[in-house]
Amino acid sequence: MNARLTPRLDPVTEPLYRLAVAASVISPSNTLRLAAARLAEEGLGAIPVIQDHQYMGLVTERDLARALANGATPDDIIEPWVRTQDPTLAPAETGAAALRMLVEHELTAIAVVAPERHFVGLVTPRLLVAPVEFESRPRQVGGMATPFGVYLTTGAASGGVPMWALIASGAYMFGLFFVGAHVALFAFLALPTKAQIPWIYDLMSFVFFLLALRLSPLAKIHAAEHMTVHAIEQNEAITPEVVARMPRVHPRCGTNLAIGASLFLGVLNSPWPAEQELRLLIAVLVTVTLFRPLGSFVQMWGTTAPAKAKHIALGVAAGRDLLQKYESQYIPPASVPRKLLHSGILQIMVGAILAQLVAMAAYEVLRVPVTQRVISAFLLPFGP
Numbered sequence: 001m002n003a004r005l006t007p008r009l010d011p012v013t014e015p016l017y018r019l020a021v022a023a024s025v026i027s028p029s030n031t032l033r034l035a036a037a038r039l040a041e042e043g044l045g046a047i048p049v050i051q052d053h054q055y056m057g058l059v060t061e062r063d064l065a066r067a068l069a070n071g072a073t074p075d076d077i078i079e080p081w082v083r084t085q086d087p088t089l090a091p092a093e094t095g096a097a098a099l100r101m102l103v104e105h106e107l108t109a110i111a112v113v114a115p116e117r118h119f120v121g122l123v124t125p126r127l128l129v130a131p132v133e134f135e136s137r138p139r140q141v142g143g144m145a146t147p148f149g150v151y152l153t154t155g156a157a158s159g160g161v162p163m164w165a166l167i168a169s170g171a172y173m174f175g176l177f178f179v180g181a182h183v184a185l186f187a188f189l190a191l192p193t194k195a196q197i198p199w200i201y202d203l204m205s206f207v208f209f210l211l212a213l214r215l216s217p218l219a220k221i222h223a224a225e226h227m228t229v230h231a232i233e234q235n236e237a238i239t240p241e242v243v244a245r246m247p248r249v250h251p252r253c254g255t256n257l258a259i260g261a262s263l264f265l266g267v268l269n270s271p272w273p274a275e276q277e278l279r280l281l282i283a284v285l286v287t288v289t290l291f292r293p294l295g296s297f298v299q300m301w302g303t304t305a306p307a308k309a310k311h312i313a314l315g316v317a318a319g320r321d322l323l324q325k326y327e328s329q330y331i332p333p334a335s336v337p338r339k340l341l342h343s344g345i346l347q348i349m350v351g352a353i354l355a356q357l358v359a360m361a362a363y364e365v366l367r368v369p370v371t372q373r374v375i376s377a378f379l380l381p382f383g384p
Contacts, residue, residue: 011128016098017091019128020112020121025050026059028079032067035059035078044122046109049082054117057084060108088113091120098123134238134323141229141322142252144344145222147172150318152228153342156334159322160314166344169218170351176216178359180208181374205374210302219305223248224315226304231319238319240312248307249299256295263287263294 011019024038025048038047039061046058063081072081087101088111098110102125112120138154145151146169149161184204188196213219227246228238236242267283307315325331340346356375363373 011095012099014095015091016089016093016095016112016123017120019095019098020091020123021127023048023122025119026078027051028056028082029077031075032064032072032078032081033074036061036064036074039064044109044124046111046122046124048111048119048122049078050119055088055111055113055119057082058086058109058111059083062108086110089123090114095123095128099125099128102128134327136327137232137235137323138326139233140252141232142343143225143229143318144169144348145218145225147218147221149314150221150225150228151344152225152232152318152322153344154322154326154331154334155339155342157322157325157329157331158342159320159325160318163344163347166347167351167354170348170353171355172218172351173213173348174352174355174359176212176218177205177209178355178374180210180212181205184208185372185374210298214302214305217311219303220307220311221314223304223307224311225318226250226253226299227307227312228315228319232323238316238323240309240316243312243316243319244307244309248304249296251292251296253295253299253303255299255303256291259295259298260287260291263291 021044023042023044023046026035026038028049028051035047039045039059046060049056049059059078059082063083067076067078067081086107087105089097089101091112091114101107101110102123109122109124111122114120141152141154143150143152143160144166146161146165148165148168151160151166152158184201184207187208188201188204191200224243226248227243229250230236230246231238231243234246236246264283264287267286268279270279273279273282334342359375362368
């Protein structure tokens with residue numbers, strides 16, 4: 001997937017003819033007033049002065065101040081104040097040479113000049129900072145972690161692993177639940193009879209599922225997915241160094257929604273208070289207040305884990321793949337069915353259902369007693 005990605009521009013090693021930007025020029029007979037206007041328009045810190053089609057020098061804002069301080073008026077010509085002694089560089093030289101010269105001579109810009117004093121363009125310190133490659137970016141990005149890498153989507157376009165990896169992720173997640181639920185069942189049956197309360201088993205199943213997820217590679221890939229989404233939405237460069245600095249908790253993660261739903265249903269179905277209307281109000285207040293902080297806590301300590309370099313590389317590859325498609329292709333507005341398809345939820349459910357079928361068939365083949373089974377019907381997508 002990432003084999004065809006365009007390599008990032010490294011300004012330090014690039015030749016100046018690729019880095020230099022064109023600029024409006026003035027002649028030495030133009031006025032200080034016109035020079036000031038061109039400086040404001042260009043925003044490059046300097047304006048080239050051309051005489052008889054040959055490069056003469058630069059004019060900067062400092063030169064305008066110097067002219068005014070020496071009694072010149074805005075309508076005087078610029079010629080006496082042109083910086084004719086400033087060094088120039090040839091087009092074939094690199095950004096490293098420009099950087100050295102800018103620092104040594106304390107310049108705001110340096111002219112790139114070809115043979116016969118032909119002006120090519122200007123190089124400024126700003127141009128030597130690696131630019132963000134993808135100027136066109138979606139405002140929001142969703143994503144999912146899979147055993148095979150990161151999946152990212154805008155709702156209309158997607159990047160990263162293909163759809164079948166999402167199906168595999170659904171099956172993988174169900175497998176983690178299945179293992180965690182069986183471990184919880186064995187631990188639950190070992191408790192004293194008085195302690196074998198259904199909600200205790202539900203809690204144990206949830207904890208063992210989170211533990212299994214946290215210890216799996218999927219938690220690290222999940223973290224890399226979040227970190228990549230943060231970098232995209234903050235208009236940062238999509239590189240391993242930048243993505244590695246991003247937080248691994250994301251406010252729009254599905255974990256928050258799952259925690260919110262669990263809080264709401266848990267309070268709503270509790271025996272206290274007896275009045276249903278009051279219980280509904282309390283459920284809403286508890287959910288609105290706690291679902292984000294509790295969801296962030298579960299993300300930090302359950303559904304994600306510190307990503308290693310290989311996991312961050314998966315996120316970077318998916319992010320660059322998505323942004324290249326978003327920038328280079330026409331993406332029509334997404335309809336609701338298209339958004340649902342690209343969300344990955346349907347594929348996750350399909351994978352979970354297929355895994356459940358396998359588990360239920362294994363129960364029958366192995367003749368596992370009903371009391372030792374953790375599933376007896378379809379779970380969508382998975383759960384106790």
